[in-house]
């Protein structure tokens with residue numbers, strides 16, 4: 001056997017150790033089996049590098065057009081942004097932006113005349129936020145202010161309003177660098193009241209970042225019949241206070257990893273991120289990563305063009321149908337959910353969640369657990385079929401002897 005064939009067969013041995021989405025035993029992932037067209041796209045674009053866009057002008061165009069298409073989806077014709085490594089990089093980028101704006105405002109004496117700026121930027125962010133914000137805190141010495149959660153596991157907006165007003169009146173200036181809202185939180189899929197956060201942010205000239213890494217490719221396609229009463233689903237640039245959004249094609253967008261998205265309200269924000277990059281075809285670079293593949297941009301463009309709104313609406317419909325099916329089946333078998341599912345995520349109350357998770361894993365089923373409450377966490381991604389859901393409930397019943 002020639003050397004390449006030998007290496008490929010060795011690699012297959014390793015790959016065979018991995019779980020496969022189509023087997024229907026992965027219940028805790030926010031990623032899924034990518035759309036088959038992306039295999040062809042990967043082969044076409046695997047050598048591209050958006051870190052040096054002057055060499056790959058076609059691929060750079062695909063990134064720009066992908067951002068425009070996503071911007072349109074998020075009610076923003078002037079959207080600017082990047083298809084980058086994932087939601088983590090996108091959230092860190094938003095925090096880096098808010099931190100830099102705050103430093104620039106201080107330097108331009110936009111707020112007050114204090115000698116020294118407080119040594120860390122205050123960011124108001126819910127307990128339900130993804131841990132990528134903790135990484136941001138580490139990297140930029142951010143001061144994360146955590147509002148209490150409501151009974152629906154969303155940010156208490158009255159507390160946020162009072163905190164902002166008290167801080168500004170006490171300091172005589174606005175020392176808050178940013179506010180974060182989540183549109184589809186990791187653990188429960190809840191959506192903060194972005195509309196109210198936007199009013200608070202806009203009124204007080206504080207930028208609002210919306211982490212829609214998961215919800216961005218679900219909420220715009222959610223049919224009315226799946227929406228809860230008196231629940232706010234508005235989260236995008238139609239709200240004036242929203243300045244940046246994380247939205248990941250490699251979650252419910254069906255793109256292969258890595259494809260995260262950071263979208264800015266307009267190009268004006270780039271100057272706060274630009275770093276001199278003398279040896280590149282572009283002299284200023286705003287992204288955190290330097291060398292970065294163009295595959296994410298190309299697969300995102302291809303899927304947006306192929307699926308369009310109807311295609312993503314069909315995927316969302318199917319996932320919500322399965323979410324409703326599983327919720328009902330769990331309840332019929334004596335299980336309780338933490339909340340009424342908001343998106344295609346179900347949290348099952350379980351005081352011994354870690355133990356149950358371990359037992360399910362021993363039976364070959366991979367669920368995850370919540371941090372904010374004692375519960376198992378199930379993400380109903382497109383790779384899960386009804387029979388897989390039945391298998392999960394039957395196994396849970398056996399474990400819990402229901």
Ligand SMILES: CC1=C(O)/C(=C\N=C/Cc2ccc(O)cc2)C(COP(=O)(O)O)=CN1
Nearest residue numbers: 029030031086087088130185186211213214
């Ligand atoms: C609201 C929000 C998220 O739920 C999130 C990730 N979430 C889940 C990432 C994940 C994917 C597959 C899997 O098997 C396990 C976990 C990130 C980070 O996104 P990432 O860097 O692309 O992982 C940001 N915000």
